[in-house]
Amino acid sequence: MNRYPRWKYAVILAVLVLGLLYSLPNLFPAVPAVQISSANARAEVNSGVMDRVEKALQQDSIPVLGIASEGGSIKVRLEGPEAQLRARDVLQTLLGDDYVVALNLLSASPPWLARIGALPMYLGLDLRGGVYFLMQVDMQTALDKQLDRRIGDVRAVLKDAKVPVAGVAHEGQSLVVKFKDGDTRSLGADALKKGIRDMGVVQLDENRLSLSPNLQALKSFQDQALQQNVLTLRNRVNELGVAEPIIQQQGADRVVVQLPGVQDTAKAKDILGRTASLEIRMVDEEHADGPSLAAAQKGLYPPGDDFYTGNRDGQPLLIRKQIILTGENISNAAAGFNSQTNEPVVNVSLDTRGSKIFASVTRENVGKRMAILLIEKGKGEVVTAPVIHQVIEGGQVQISGSFTIKSANDVALLLRAGALAAPMEIIEERTIGPSLGADNIAKGMHSVLWGFVAIAVFMSIYYRVIGLFSTLALGANVLFLVALLSLLQATLTLPGIAAIALTVGMAIDANVLINERIREELRLGQTPQAAIFAGYQRAFATILDSNVTNFIAGVALIAFGSGPVKGFAVVLCLGILTSMFSAILVSRAMVNLTYGRQRRLAKIAI
Amino acid sequence: MEFFRLKKDIPFMTYARSTAILSAVTFALAIFFLITRGLNFSVEFTGGTVIELHYPAAVGPAAVQSTLVTAGFGDSEVQNFGTASDILVRLPLQPGVSSAQMSESVLKTLRAKQPDIEMRRVEFIGPQVGRELVTDGAIALALVCAGIMLYLAFRFEWRFAVAAIIANMHDVVIILGFFAFFRWEFSLTVLAAVLSVLGYSVNESVVVFDRIRENFRKFRKAGVADIINNAITATMSRTIITHGCTQLVVTSMLFFGGATLHNFALALTIGILFGIYSSVLVSSPIVLWLGATRAHFIKPEGTSPQGG
Numbered sequence: 001m002n003r004y005p006r007w008k009y010a011v012i013l014a015v016l017v018l019g020l021l022y023s024l025p026n027l028f029p030a031v032p033a034v035q036i037s038s039a040n041a042r043a044e045v046n047s048g049v050m051d052r053v054e055k056a057l058q059q060d061s062i063p064v065l066g067i068a069s070e071g072g073s074i075k076v077r078l079e080g081p082e083a084q085l086r087a088r089d090v091l092q093t094l095l096g097d098d099y100v101v102a103l104n105l106l107s108a109s110p111p112w113l114a115r116i117g118a119l120p121m122y123l124g125l126d127l128r129g130g131v132y133f134l135m136q137v138d139m140q141t142a143l144d145k146q147l148d149r150r151i152g153d154v155r156a157v158l159k160d161a162k163v164p165v166a167g168v169a170h171e172g173q174s175l176v177v178k179f180k181d182g183d184t185r186s187l188g189a190d191a192l193k194k195g196i197r198d199m200g201v202v203q204l205d206e207n208r209l210s211l212s213p214n215l216q217a218l219k220s221f222q223d224q225a226l227q228q229n230v231l232t233l234r235n236r237v238n239e240l241g242v243a244e245p246i247i248q249q250q251g252a253d254r255v256v257v258q259l260p261g262v263q264d265t266a267k268a269k270d271i272l273g274r275t276a277s278l279e280i281r282m283v284d285e286e287h288a289d290g291p292s293l294a295a296a297q298k299g300l301y302p303p304g305d306d307f308y309t310g311n312r313d314g315q316p317l318l319i320r321k322q323i324i325l326t327g328e329n330i331s332n333a334a335a336g337f338n339s340q341t342n343e344p345v346v347n348v349s350l351d352t353r354g355s356k357i358f359a360s361v362t363r364e365n366v367g368k369r370m371a372i373l374l375i376e377k378g379k380g381e382v383v384t385a386p387v388i389h390q391v392i393e394g395g396q397v398q399i400s401g402s403f404t405i406k407s408a409n410d411v412a413l414l415l416r417a418g419a420l421a422a423p424m425e426i427i428e429e430r431t432i433g434p435s436l437g438a439d440n441i442a443k444g445m446h447s448v449l450w451g452f453v454a455i456a457v458f459m460s461i462y463y464r465v466i467g468l469f470s471t472l473a474l475g476a477n478v479l480f481l482v483a484l485l486s487l488l489q490a491t492l493t494l495p496g497i498a499a500i501a502l503t504v505g506m507a508i509d510a511n512v513l514i515n516e517r518i519r520e521e522l523r524l525g526q527t528p529q530a531a532i533f534a535g536y537q538r539a540f541a542t543i544l545d546s547n548v549t550n551f552i553a554g555v556a557l558i559a560f561g562s563g564p565v566k567g568f569a570v571v572l573c574l575g576i577l578t579s580m581f582s583a584i585l586v587s588r589a590m591v592n593l594t595y596g597r598q599r600r601l602a603k604i605a606i
Numbered sequence: 607m608e609f610f611r612l613k614k615d616i617p618f619m620t621y622a623r624s625t626a627i628l629s630a631v632t633f634a635l636a637i638f639f640l641i642t643r644g645l646n647f648s649v650e651f652t653g654g655t656v657i658e659l660h661y662p663a664a665v666g667p668a669a670v671q672s673t674l675v676t677a678g679f680g681d682s683e684v685q686n687f688g689t690a691s692d693i694l695v696r697l698p699l700q701p702g703v704s705s706a707q708m709s710e711s712v713l714k715t716l717r718a719k720q721p722d723i724e725m726r727r728v729e730f731i732g733p734q735v736g737r738e739l740v741t742d743g744a745i746a747l748a749l750v751c752a753g754i755m756l757y758l759a760f761r762f763e764w765r766f767a768v769a770a771i772i773a774n775m776h777d778v779v780i781i782l783g784f785f786a787f788f789r790w791e792f793s794l795t796v797l798a799a800v801l802s803v804l805g806y807s808v809n810e811s812v813v814v815f816d817r818i819r820e821n822f823r824k825f826r827k828a829g830v831a832d833i834i835n836n837a838i839t840a841t842m843s844r845t846i847i848t849h850g851c852t853q854l855v856v857t858s859m860l861f862f863g864g865a866t867l868h869n870f871a872l873a874l875t876i877g878i879l880f881g882i883y884s885s886v887l888v889s890s891p892i893v894l895w896l897g898a899t900r901a902h903f904i905k906p907e908g909t910s911p912q913g914g
Contacts, residue, residue: 134735265728266710427732431709435660436726439864446862451855458851462607495795498859498867502874505855506806509848513813516844519608542816545761546809552753553805557798560746562739565798572802 001533002596004589012589015581016476022483025113025120030105031065032084034091037073039238043098050074056094062087068111077106104243104261121486124493124567125430127444129437130260131268134428135233137253142225142422143218147175149328149351150199154211156352157195163188166207174212175199182206222252225422230255236271255424265431272426278327282361283369283385284318293318308373308382317385319371324361329354335408338400344408346384348397355395362392372399384411444497451501452478455508463515465605466591470511473587477507480578485571495568503575509546510583513539518606528604532595536588543584547576610843618838619831622891629888633776636783643786648793649729651743653736655697655708658727661720664690670716677715688865692726699733743797750804751775758808762815765896770811773889774804777880784876790869799873806852807881810845811889817841818893822900830899834890842886849882 036053038045050069053076057064064087065077076091078084084103092101105128107120125132151168154175158165165188166178177192179185185207192201192209198217202210213221226249233255237245246258262268284305287296293316296307305318332349350358361370371385386399403411455474459467481500485492518535526534554576557569595601649656670693671684679697687694697708709728717723751771758767781800785792817837825833856878860871 136732136734425732426730428735429709429728429730431725431728433724433726435724436658440866443862443864443867447855447859447867449858450862451858454854454858455851458854462847464607494866495798495870498795498863498870501855501859502802502852505852508851509809512844512848512851516841516847520840542813545812545816548757549754549808549812550802550805552757553750553801556746556749556753557801560742560749561794561798562742563794565746565794568795568798568802 002529002592004592004596008585009589009593012585015480016586019476019479019483021113021116022118022487023479025107025109025118026482026486028107028109028120030120031108032078032081033104033106034076034078034084034087035073035100035102035104035106035243036076036091036095037100037102039098039100043095045069045072045074045099049095049099052094053091056090057087060086060090062090065108066111068114070114075104075106077108100238100241102241102243102261117487119486119489121482121492122489123437123441124491124496125258125260125437126432126494126564127437127441127492127497128260129432129434130258131262131265131432132259132428132430133257133269133272133426134250135229135255135257135272135424136427137226137229137255138423138425139222139225139253143173143213143221144170145422146221147173147213149331150196150211151175152352153196154192157191158188161187161191161195163191171210174210176204177209177211179207179209185209226253226255229422229424233257233272240268240271254427261434265429269426278330278383279323279373279380280325281323281371281373282320282365283371284320285368287318288369306380308371308380317371317382319373319382324370325350325354325357329357333412335403335405335412336398338398341400343400344403344405346399346403346408346412348399350395350397352395355393358395358397359391359393362388362390366390440494441497444494444501448478448497448501448504452504455504459508459511463606465594466515466518467606469587469590469594470508470515470583472590473511473582474504474508476586477575477579477582478504480582481571481575484574484578488574490570490574491567492571493564493567495564496571499568499571499575503572503579506550507575507579507583510539510543510579511587513542514583514587515606518604522604522606528595528601532591532604536584540584543580547580551576608843609846612839612842615832615835615839616842618835618886619891619894621887622894625887626891629776629884632780632783636780636786639783639786640779643789645782645786645792646789648791649696649731649736650794651736651740651792653699653731653733655695655699655712655731656727656729657695657697657709657712657725658687659693659695659713659716660724660726661691661693662722665693667693670695673716673719674712677711679712679715682712692865739794743794746797746801747778747804750801754805754808758812758815761812762819763898763902765893765898765902766811766815769889769892769896770808770815772892773811773884774808776884776888777807777877778804780880781873781876785869785873790872793869795866795870796873799870799877803874803877803881807877807885810849810881810885813841813844814838814885814890815893818890818898830894834894838886838890845882845886849878853878 036045036049047069050067053074054067057076062083063079065079067074067076069075076087078087088101088103095101109118109120147170151170154168154177155165158177163184164180165184166180168175168177177188179188185203189201189203189209192211196211198213199211200214202212204210230247230249234245234247237247237257237259240259240262242259242262244260246256248256250256257272259268284302287293287302287305292301295301296318297316301307301318304321306321307316307318309316329351330348331351334347336345336347337343338345365388367388369385369387372383373380374383384399384401386401399411452474456471459471461467463470478500481503514535517539518531521531521534522528551573554569554573557565558573561569595604667684667686671682674682674684674695681698683696685694686692695712697712700708709730713723713725754774755767755771758770778800781803784790785796814837817840818834821828821833821837825836828836853875856871856874859867860875863871
């Protein structure tokens, strides 16, 4: 009665081997590495870059353990922290500002493990050190600013419809338009309903109308504002040289920024909190010839100009100081295709004021170039400098040039995201020093280890051979749990390690239940074989019940826990699942293999 | 080896009255301390800044505090954390001052006196985040209770669900009472411990209930109290050993887990100890008093789940 069919042993063995395989990468130490990723749309991480990196390292005779290209970045494993620092300096000079060359720690596990998806567990910031920011986007201010900008639109629509208006004011969440009398008010209402589609028009009294953004417009504005902020933050984080930054939206109006390994928090906060702006200016075509630019490179250029290098083509340019438009006037930007040439372009929409200025400027400057600049901390960068082909009226601008689909998308995003759409405020900050992270790992691991040893000793003495099997099953449970965590790449935090320890302490319950049942059946005079059988069978319902209640608690914690609590709960729930398998099937397999074959079993060691 | 070889059932139910009084008194005391002393909520809930620093040698909190007070951080709170050379500085929320400026200037002030201080950790929690964590925590607690009750009502009977949840709330309140009495810091991790105690110690009641159900089927003539006594006695060995094993790990965390896991392990320890007590001497008597009878268990064949 205590025999498993062969396939069952095979399945259990296979699961054990898989568990071993996927927890294996965690055993390898982390080695210093340098990670190269692209900092902006212009730079691409490809095999050409990899060759250059390899050659440069060879030239400076920096010993390399391995170079691999993974997930859009090049990872160079190095022998020690000294080689790491040297390599970073060499590569940063080689690749320039278009690439982020960051220090990182990478697992020294052999590449074939990574190829089958076996990676070490993903450690949270409290274990590897770094900075965590939760930023709140001030949507109200953003909406207010947006409404202010719409005042011009309202006036323009009414002017086009030739409806006289007494005043437009921003009051609370809406714009209030005042008219002289009821007739002009009703004319104005019709014009506004036609001209401004994303706002609802409501009559306040005889002479006044109120315009407020409809729900859909409000939502899309919020989404866009948040998306812009995320992108801006990402661009800024690139400057910090962080190997694996996480910048993502959380909820409707929050952004999470995680910078593993960053120690200089003051700089991180400074860079994240800065404001950037977009400017559109004219290129100084009178001084665009070779000699003038060569002189400019030496610092000799007209006082009304600024000198910029490194636009998209890497060409130096002299750009007039006078600002035509700022990013405030860009209401949207999207990548698209030119309907005739079918080449990728960037479509930019300007607001009413912007359109007017743009029309008059382009009328006077056909054939000349205008530059779009991103200004951050007083330092400008030319995003693109297209030629004006014709007069552009109506505020729909198409920028064409040597775009690829990807770079068109990036420029569109940059135009949208050059400045923060809405102000942000840090509402939660956690900084963990590297020594604390390492300490936390050691402390957590010691807790698990000594807890496990204590249980193992007790179980083996108290339940003898069966207890030993229970201990081995418990070991298998830890193995499965670690393998699962590595496979899912769930973030492991210190509370997560506590949950592993707790899982060890709680998973043994199933085996205690089974072993107590076996003893009880033996006391009642059952034969050893029958006692084993009854023990496993009868304990099952109880094990299931107790795990379900634990699981309910775990799921509620995942749903409503935040940060450390969530990390704890995820591990706890996974541990419950793996313990069901190991405590029941793995321990039974060992018992069956040992005792199941003996037909006349007189005694079992329990 | 065997610890528990009990020939006779222990008449737990006859002690029920005295244990009920004991429970009621502990419970009332816990509530009293929760109200009068209150929980010492961590920065995560109240909002504020925490800075953990490592000094090259042992340092007195008073000296650090006086440095901070002279620099204008009058409402700072300084204590040793874990070891004598680790310092924890707590600063309340200050309107108008960003977290960034605050932690930097604290560090600058202290480094002016002792340049080789190592920054271990900075935590800043804004007021709205703290409020959210409190509500989320309360929702999680309510959800766990509701989920467990529903499951038990479905799996057994409503009387068991009620008894188990009362026993568990009793445990939770007592843990909180301990934290209030000793003014131990109540952090998010402690909350996680409390909630997992809720899921864990309800097991205990489930195991006893399972046995009660089985006994109702097996011993047709015995009285309800005797059946409960037998169920508790039969499962006692398992109860003590399981909890003992869990406590082994928790003790290991208490010793090796460092300052961060210390309160977490403390909450679990209290939870485990009172979990044993309450599942045996709180939940079972309640089942008895709520009037559970054989008829509640022996449902027509086929509809009742097979108990283990």
